[in-house]
Structures are given as C-alpha cells and as structure tokens.
Amino acid sequence: MDRYATVSQAADRPVSGLELDNRQLLGVREAGLQRRVSGFAARRWQDHFVSLNDGAILVDTNARALHFWSGDGQTYKIYPTSVPLTEDMTRRGRTSIVRKRVGPDWRPTPNMLKRDPSLPAYVGPGPQNPLGTHALYLSWQYYRIHGTNDTRKIGRRASNGCIGLYNEDIAELFDRATVGMQVLVV
Template identity: 80%
Template sequence: MTRMVLGAGTGLAVAGCSREASALMDDYATVSQAANEPVAGLTLDNSQLMGIREAGLQRRVSGFLSREWSDHFVTLDNGAILVDINARALHYWSEDERTYKIYPVSVPLSEDLTRTGKTSVVQKREGPDWRPTPNMLKRNPSLPAYVGPGPENPLGTHALYLGWQYYRIHGTNDTRKIGRKSSNGCIGLYNEHIAELFGMAQVGTQVLII
C-alpha cells in the first residue's frame, strides 16, 4: 500500500477573496476552483481519499506522496525546497531532518513561463510589494505599475525571492488558484502555508524545481 503523507500545516481548503483582489489576480493568473473541505490528518485514509475524489482533486493526490530528500539533493545544508510542477506540490526538509512538510501550490500557466532547475532563496520579505515584469506589461499594458503590501497584492503576505530574476515562492490573496496552473512563473501557496514556510526557510535554502 502506498503511504501518502501531509505535513501538519497542509490543507486543501479554499477560501474566498475580495472582488478587487480577484480582478487584479485575473491579470496575474487566471483560474477558478470550487470550495472544498480541508483534508485532516497526516495520513490519508480511504474516507479522506474519497473526499478528495468527490471534490474533483483526485489528480492532485499523487503530488502528496512523500519523497526522500536524498533523491534530489546532495546535502540538506540550509534546508531544501523541492517544487514538483506536474504534481503541484512543494516539499520542504529542514537541515536537521526533523521537519518535513508538503504544501499544495499554484504553478505557471504554460511551459514557456515555467523555469526548472536549481536555485536558492536569496531574500525573504514579509509584506512584499509587487511590480509586473516587463513581459507582463507587454501582454497587458493596463496592469498597475506597483501594488503595495496588503489584500490586493498578488504576492500575498510573505515571499521567498529566488536566485532567478522575477521568480518567487509566495502567498496569494486569491486562494482559487492553489492547485492550478495559474501564475506567470512564480510558485504560490496559501498565505498560512507561506507564513509557515517563511519561518522555516532561510536565505541560502536550496530550491529545486522539477
């Protein structure tokens, strides 16, 4: 029997957002997802799996299979983050191996917006601000030039800046997007999950996107 593990902070609940935040997000990343109840517990039993199937999320269950960090990293120096684009899941291991978390994420809309490979966290910001990239502005010149911290910000409450320009692991104020292809390149988490990850990850944490 295959064992499926969820980190204690992981859930599949979907909440609402303000009309203003949603409108802005539709330019940043366009998807929708019906509300569903969170999956409780660390191990998914048959009743929980049935709940996922009924919520239409069966295709995402495989993303929450536990992984071995050693299959992807040489060491756990500074901790490690693995993002599986196809599974739409983020795995985190602490340096001392005492903490292992799995979070559902949003991923880029298309292959041309997706970057894979190794990088690291180079900056952490609580209450990040947001500016559209040059390519975003080319696609949609009506985007605001700047959005400050707050409920309208596409980066949510926290952001981990990666070594690649314009790429982030961040929160979102539009939770409809989690579990979907919905971003212009970044990886999005529920705000409560990015807050937890933000507290564990550090500048220098390894990141691998596959």
C-alpha cells in the first residue's frame, strides 16, 4: 500500500480544484499518509553513495521514481517510473550499468513464460517492443532500466522486474548515463 499522498499545485497561478484546505490535509494525515508538495521527494546522493564517480542512479520503488546525479554533481534529475508488480519480483541492492542499447530487442524471461505461455518468443525493435526505444542493461540478469510502449504503466506496479520510464525520459537518461555507472534500487 502506498504511504504517500501526492499533492500538486500550480506554480504561477492557482488552478481550481488542486488546492488542499486544512480539512483535506487532516484527512490525509488521519489516513496515515505523508504529504508531499510534488509527486516526488528530492534526495541527496550522499545519503546513498560514497561518491559520484561516474554518476549515480537511485531507484525508489516505493515512490516509483528514479533519481539521477551526474558525475560532477551538477545535474540532478527525477523521473517517474513503473516498478515490479510484486515484492518477489523486486530486486533491491547495488548494481551497475553494463550495457546501453538504442532500439533494444525483447525476449520474455523463463519466469515470464511460466506465468504467461502465450507471450511471443521475440519482439524486435519498434513500437510494439515492451522495452521501448532505449535500454540500460544492469549487472543483474534480466534486469533493465528501459522505456515502454505502454505509458499507462508509469507510476504503477506494472513490470516483471524492470524499471520502466517514458520513452522521452529514457532517451534523456540514456544520453547522460554511462557504462559502469552505479545503480542502487531501494
């Protein structure tokens, strides 16, 4: 169960229906939820990594957000993600990017085929590819940070283990990320 209430407000002018009054905020607190001013809470890289070296990626599966820091510490980005469907599909810990690919091809994992034998054996690059337009391959077998051909998945528990991003976000991250970059999934 999510423990956060997302509260968005317009930056330059009020938008009708988006403001929360004190009664609504009290209801959020009584429900045991924490209030965030935006959809994502900013993070400090120092809380998760010893150094930035070639940059760092933190994937927060609870918040469904990916945090990126450049190696020089000058660039910090947050991207909304999809995360694995269940806890047992979720791998946590430290890994790294071992390969990058534009136009990845896709094959279901053995476990995916057990759950759904009707899956195609192979999907080449293109609009029907579940990995979207770009993929960052992690040192863990079968795990990737990639785009998606189904944008409804972003912000949800919807993947078979990978971290999914909008295609425009993975394209931007792909250009910034390097092979060897440290990744932490929490």
